[in-house]
Amino acid sequence: MDNSNAEFGSKLKELRNKKGFTVRQLALxxxxxxxxxxQVENGKRSIPKPATLEKIAKGMHVPxxxxxxxAGISNGNDAPEWATEKDFADLEKYLNDNTKKNFEGAVLDDEAIQATLGFLRGYFWQRVIQNDKASEMTQMNDKIKNDINTIINRYHTADPFAIxxxxxxxxxxxxxxxxxxxxTFNYGDQPVIALxxxxxxSNQRYFVVAHELGHAVEQADLSAYYTARDHWKRELEVEADKFAVALLSELYVEQHDEMPRNWFDLVHEYGFPIIGE
Structure with missing residues (x-):
């Protein structure tokens, strides 16, 4: 057992108890x-990724x-492994544009400047990751667009449960x-979605059922895709994500009479994954 995992788990459990949550309550x-x-609290799992840590913090109502x-990390300060030269150039410009040497006339000391830089770097990489994943999930092919338009026109709703x-x-x-x-699995010739x-x-059920509906609609001829090769799994999961994003974006319009302003509207409304997790 990794000592750092055990140490974090112990501290997390202590804080949870202090805040008066049971494991079930906090998980919900x-x-x-x-x-x-x-498993995290007992040190049997690695320290969660920043996006999951943020969900835990929100669940406990702590910063x-x-x-x-x-967890021993500084607000997602590290660059992702796939960061490009352009990303680093953008970061340099972003830091130069936003780092102040003084604040309301008071000169900042080195410690304050470094703290500011750390926060800005963390925010920058978090948004780079969010934008990269959101872009991947929202770029649909024509078949998905046409299938969703056909479904909505036929059934007059974008609600995945109703569909x-x-x-x-x-x-x-x-x-x-x-x-x-x-x-998603088949019972005879009929697909079944298990949640x-x-x-x-949880509102997450909307995203998950829409994702699984994507498998049922877009991959109906692949009855054994869960045992397919790894790169096939990746492609099929991304395709199902794109179907869910497109369908639930239409549901948002149906329910609110306006387009979602950003990704986080869909996170809040339908349990979309927090990008970066």
């Missing part, structure tokens, strides 16, 4: 599974910086553990 608030949180500090019902696709809840959040009990009361 943070949108993660009970078993995963328990995310407190959880980051507990599944119209397509005679059963949506059931299953006692999955940490993963998966959902899966984890863990998300039954």
């Amino acid at each position: 608030q943070a949108g993660i599974s009970n078993s995963y949180l328990s 995310k910086e407190d959880i980051f500090l507990m 599944a019902d119209k397509l005679n696709i059963d949506v059931v809840y299953a006692p999955f553990k940490q993963e998966p959040k959902g899966m 984890s009990n863990e998300i039954k009361e």
Whole structure:
């Protein structure tokens, strides 16, 4: 067992108890599974990624910086491995444009400047990661666009639960553990979508059912895609994500009579993944 994992888990458990949350309560608030949180607290899992740490912090109603500090990281300050020369050039310009040597007439000391730089770097890389993943998930091919338009025109809704019902696709809840959040399988010739009990009361169920509906609609001829090669799995999951993004964006318009302003509108409304996780 990694000592750093155990140390973080112990501190997290202590803070959770201090805030008066049970494991189940915090997991529900943070949108993660009970078993995963328990394993983290017991040092049996690695320290979560920054996006998951942020969800835990939000669930406990504490500043995310407190959880980051507990985890020994500085607000996502490190550059992703795939960062390009252009990314670093953009970072340099961004820092030069935003780092102040004084504030309201008071000259900042080196420690204050370094703290400012650390925060700005962390924010910069977080947005680079968000933009990269959001771009990947929102670039749809014509087939997905046409399929979604056909479905909405036929059934007069973009609600994935209503559409599944119209397509005679059963949506059931299953006692999955940490993963998966959902899966699609066939009963005879009919696809069935199973969602984890863990998300039954969470808005995340909308994104997961829309993602699985994407598998059922776009990959209906691939009955064994879960055993496909790794790169196929990646391609099929991305395709299902794109289907979910497009469908739920239309549902947002249907329910609010306006386009979502940004990705976080969809995170809040339908449990979209927090980009960077």
